[in-house]
Every structure is written in C-alpha cells, then in structure tokens.
Amino acid sequence: MERARMALFAAALAVAAILGLSPPNAEEGGQPRLVLTVEIDGAIGPASARLLEEGLAEAKERKAEAVILQMNTPGGLVTSMREMIAGILASPVPVIGYVAPSGGHAASAGTYILYATHVAAMAPGTNIGAATPVELGGLTPSLPGEDGKDAGKDQKGQQPAPASGDAMTAKITNDAVALIRSLAELRGRNAEWAEKAVREAASLSANAALEQRVIEFVARDTAELLQVSNGRIVEAGGAKRPLATSDAVVEKVEPGWLIELLSVITDPNVAVILMLIGIYGLVFEFSTPGAVAPGVIGTISLLLGLYALNLLPINYAGLGLMLLGLIFLVIEAFNPTVVLGLGGVTAFLLGAAMLLKVDSPGFELSWVVTGSAAALSLGLALLTGSYLWAARRRPSRVGARAMHGLPAEILDWSGGEGHVLAQGERWRARAAESFAPGDTVEVKGVEDLVLQVERRKPGDGERP
Known part of the structure; x- marks a missing residue:
C-alpha cells in the first residue's frame, strides 16, 4: 500500500513537471522572475512608441513575467498612441499600466493607453482623463452648455448632435469614443466613464478611478504594485494565466541613442531649426565651393529635419510654403529686390502656421522660434544683399571693364597695330594713329583680346 502511494505521488510530480505547473511565487530554472519597467515622462510621440516597442520585444525575448508601463504624460500624437496600443494588445507579455509618480497624470492619449493595458493602476495624487481629441489645428467638440446653450443636444436631450459645420469634429470624436469603449470592454473597465472622458473631457483622481472601475489598483510604489498584482488572472497572447510578480526582480528599460535622438528631433521646433541650418549650410557651400x-x-541637418517631419503628422502644403519662402529669401540675398524678401517671409510664416495637422501637447510649433527664424532669414538676406549692392557699385577689378583707362607702354608698332605692355603682360593693340616704341598710351577698350588704345594726354595721372 505504501509503495502504491509513493508511486502515485511520483506520477503526480512527473505530470506537474511535464505541464510546467508551478506556484505563482516560484522561480523558473533557479532564476528569479523578471519584470521590466518602461518609463514615459512627457508627450507621447515617435520616441515613446519606439521605446515601448523595444521594451516589449526585450520582455518577450527574456521571457519576462510582465512589463510595467509607467506614465506621466499630458498626451501626444494619435498616430504614436495607436502604435503603442497595437503593441500592447499584441504582446504575449502582460503590460501593467501605472500612472506615477504622485502628482503625475495620464491625460489625453495616456488615458487610451492605460485602458489598453492588461492591468491598470495609479499612484496616490495622480489623475486620469481629459481624453477629448484635439486634431486639425485645434478642433474640439463642443461641450454641453458652451456658449450659453445646449445646441449640441437633440430634442430628447440625450445624445450630443454636432452641427453640420462640425462634421469632421464629430467624426474624430466618434472614432475616439469607439476606440476607448472597445478597450474598456476588452479589459472589463468602465466604458461609460471612458466615453465621458472623450466627449466631456472628464477627469478622475486615483481613488475615484478605483471606485468607478477605471483602474484595478492604487499603489504607492512599484513594490506595492507588484504585490497587489500578484496572482491576478490576465489574458495575453491568447492565453489566460496568473501573474507571479510578488518576488520578481525589476529592471528598467533604458532608451538607446536612437530613441534619445528621436525625442529631440521630433520636436517640431527642432525639426524646423535643423531644416534652416541644412538649407543655409548648402547655400554657403554652393556659394563658396571647397x-x-x-x-x-x-546635408546632415537637412536630412535629420526631413526625417523628423516625416514622423510627424504634417501638412505638406505648409512644408512647401516654408521651403518656397526660404528659396525666395536665398534669391533675395543674391539678387536684392525687396519684393522677394517680403514674399519669402510671408510664405515662410504662412507655411509655419499650416505645417502641423495637430495641436497636441508637446508638439506645438512655437511662434517665437518661427518668428525668430523668419527674422534671421530676412536679416541675412538683407545683409548679403547690401554687400552685393555695394560690390556692384565698386570699380571692376577683373575682366575687360577693369582694363579701361589703364596705362600701357608701346613695345613695337607698325601700320596701326602692334604690341603693348599692360599690367606686366604683353598684349596686341590697335589704334588709329601711329606710335613709337616706349610711348605711353591709355587703354580705351578690349575687343577679342586686342586692346584699343589712344595717346595718353599730357597731365593724365595713373588710375588709382
């Protein structure tokens, strides 16, 4: 009997080993479980999307238990937000969204991303919401009660109905509502409040978000977050499993040099400055070869600027106007007309106003930078033009015009032509009169490399 019990126990252990079953807090292969942390502090943009992509890839490669996506963001670009959401939904490694530190927030795009995570948590003193989309240069849906009337409600006062002139705004808003509701339904969170955050820019504190089922936990720090998340059942990669995070080792995913570069150059102001440096660098190179x-x-600055603008949602008509304005200013520098200079500044400023399709937090084009760039470009064009104008008024120093009025010495002469010495060089010369070797004459013109000379009048001094 005892032998039978031992055999059954050994068989149970073998089955457990084959199926890979282990308690949530156990270590795998003698190594502690791993949790990676991806921190996003600032606007959501191409650099943020790239950082999360690399973090999820590393987590999959190292078989991490989970990824903590710690956010403190005012929002950002819709394109980057959707890339991050798609990455989270497709990740076989669970993602724990965490709004931290205290005093931080996950507004606008951050709200959508938090709704997409497998587990959502916030630190005390943080807030979430204000997810109304801001697109097309600042169009936002009208909120109930604005302008002293509820023009957006139908006769039953149920659903806001946008005016006919706000069709594009309504399409953007409804698309955002559909996205956040689908995420809420996928994760079992409060879809009604999610829609309210989009339509009415509603916000919640951490405790209020917990009460309204917007998040699962409130945690003071990462250690507490791992404790409260331990054992929670999540679905990732098409399979449900419990999280084993209580004794996990936490490592931070550090951004590489490419992500650091992206975070700098994808600022629209930096991209515009890089383009200016690139264009004027090439102009100087062409004007002074070598x-x-x-x-x-x-070249490097121009390519970086164009690469950055390619990652941003820009209006190519605005970019074309900016480039046209810079071309006008370059032409103005080499051929002063004033009209081209004023037209170039006007085109540059109009292009800057039209450049970005969105007005997202952290991606606004500063008018200080734009105005300064236009003023510097105009100033450079006027300065260069003034030098060129002054150079045109000076006497010629090379060419046929520079020879006019120069003294020359007759070397030999016969039959109305001969050779003269001018500026240390031997020239053929012609004249309507005869000269003797050693006579001094004056150059009146140059025709086919032959000097036209005449007798130098007594008392004429040398030309300075």
Whole structure:
C-alpha cells in the first residue's frame, strides 16, 4: 500500500513537471522572475512608441513575467498612441499600466493607453482623463452648455448632435469614443466613464478611478504594485494565466541613442531649426565651393529635419510654403529686390502656421522660434544683399571693364597695330594713329583680346 502511494505521488510530480505547473511565487530554472519597467515622462510621440516597442520585444525575448508601463504624460500624437496600443494588445507579455509618480497624470492619449493595458493602476495624487481629441489645428467638440446653450443636444436631450459645420469634429470624436469603449470592454473597465472622458473631457483622481472601475489598483510604489498584482488572472497572447510578480526582480528599460535622438528631433521646433541650418549650410557651400564644413553640416541637418517631419503628422502644403519662402529669401540675398524678401517671409510664416495637422501637447510649433527664424532669414538676406549692392557699385577689378583707362607702354608698332605692355603682360593693340616704341598710351577698350588704345594726354595721372 505504501509503495502504491509513493508511486502515485511520483506520477503526480512527473505530470506537474511535464505541464510546467508551478506556484505563482516560484522561480523558473533557479532564476528569479523578471519584470521590466518602461518609463514615459512627457508627450507621447515617435520616441515613446519606439521605446515601448523595444521594451516589449526585450520582455518577450527574456521571457519576462510582465512589463510595467509607467506614465506621466499630458498626451501626444494619435498616430504614436495607436502604435503603442497595437503593441500592447499584441504582446504575449502582460503590460501593467501605472500612472506615477504622485502628482503625475495620464491625460489625453495616456488615458487610451492605460485602458489598453492588461492591468491598470495609479499612484496616490495622480489623475486620469481629459481624453477629448484635439486634431486639425485645434478642433474640439463642443461641450454641453458652451456658449450659453445646449445646441449640441437633440430634442430628447440625450445624445450630443454636432452641427453640420462640425462634421469632421464629430467624426474624430466618434472614432475616439469607439476606440476607448472597445478597450474598456476588452479589459472589463468602465466604458461609460471612458466615453465621458472623450466627449466631456472628464477627469478622475486615483481613488475615484478605483471606485468607478477605471483602474484595478492604487499603489504607492512599484513594490506595492507588484504585490497587489500578484496572482491576478490576465489574458495575453491568447492565453489566460496568473501573474507571479510578488518576488520578481525589476529592471528598467533604458532608451538607446536612437530613441534619445528621436525625442529631440521630433520636436517640431527642432525639426524646423535643423531644416534652416541644412538649407543655409548648402547655400554657403554652393556659394563658396571647397569650404566642405557648411555642406557636410547642412546635408546632415537637412536630412535629420526631413526625417523628423516625416514622423510627424504634417501638412505638406505648409512644408512647401516654408521651403518656397526660404528659396525666395536665398534669391533675395543674391539678387536684392525687396519684393522677394517680403514674399519669402510671408510664405515662410504662412507655411509655419499650416505645417502641423495637430495641436497636441508637446508638439506645438512655437511662434517665437518661427518668428525668430523668419527674422534671421530676412536679416541675412538683407545683409548679403547690401554687400552685393555695394560690390556692384565698386570699380571692376577683373575682366575687360577693369582694363579701361589703364596705362600701357608701346613695345613695337607698325601700320596701326602692334604690341603693348599692360599690367606686366604683353598684349596686341590697335589704334588709329601711329606710335613709337616706349610711348605711353591709355587703354580705351578690349575687343577679342586686342586692346584699343589712344595717346595718353599730357597731365593724365595713373588710375588709382
């Protein structure tokens, strides 16, 4: 009997080993379980999306138990937000969204991303919401009660109905509502409040979000977050499993040099400055061939600026106007007309106003930068033009015009032509009169590399 019991116990252990069953807090292969942390502090943009993508890939490769996505963001670009949501939904590694530290928030795009995570948590003193989409240069849906009337409600006062002129705003808002409701239904969270956050820009504190089933936990720090998340059943990669995070080792995913570069150059103001440096660097290189440095710096800056703008939702008509304005200013510098200079500044400013399709937090084009760039470009064009104008008024120093009025010495002469010495060089010369070797004459013109000369009048001094 005892032998039978031992055999059954051994068989149970073998089955457990084959199925890979283990208690939630156990270690795998003698190594502690791993949780990776991805921190996003600032606007959601291409750099944020790239950082999360790399974090999820590393978590999958290292077989991490979970990824903590710690956010403190005012929002950002819709394109980057959707990339991050798609990555979270497709990740085989569970993602724990965590709004932290205290005093932080997950507004606008951050709200959608938190709704997409497998587990949502907030630190005390944080808030979430204000997810109304801001697109097309600042169009936002009218909120109930604005302008002293509820023009957006139908006769029953149930659902806001946008005016006919706000069709695009309504389409953007309804698309955002559909997205956040689908995420709420997927994760079993409060879909009604999610829609309210989009339509009415509603916000909640951490405790209120917990009460209204917007999040699952309130945790003071990462250690507490791991404790309260331990054992929670989540579905990731098409399978449900409990989280084993209580004794996990936490490692932070550090952004690489490419992500650091993206976070800098995808600022629209930096991208515009890079384009200016690039264009004027190339102009200086073409105007002074062989300088090398302006051409190298200009080419690199221009390519970086164009790459950054390619990652941003820009209006290509605005970009075209900005480039046209810069071309006008360059032409103005080499051929002063005033009209081209004023037209160039006008085109540059109009293009800057039209450049970005969105007005998202952290991605606004500063008018200080734009105005300064336009003023500097105009100033450079006027300064260069003034130098060119002054150079045109000076006497010619090379060419046929520079020879006019110069003294020359007759070397030999016969039959109305001969050779003269002018500026240390031997020239063929012609004249309507005869001269003797050693006579001094004056150059009156140049025709087919032959000097036209005449007798120098007594008392004429040399031309300075």
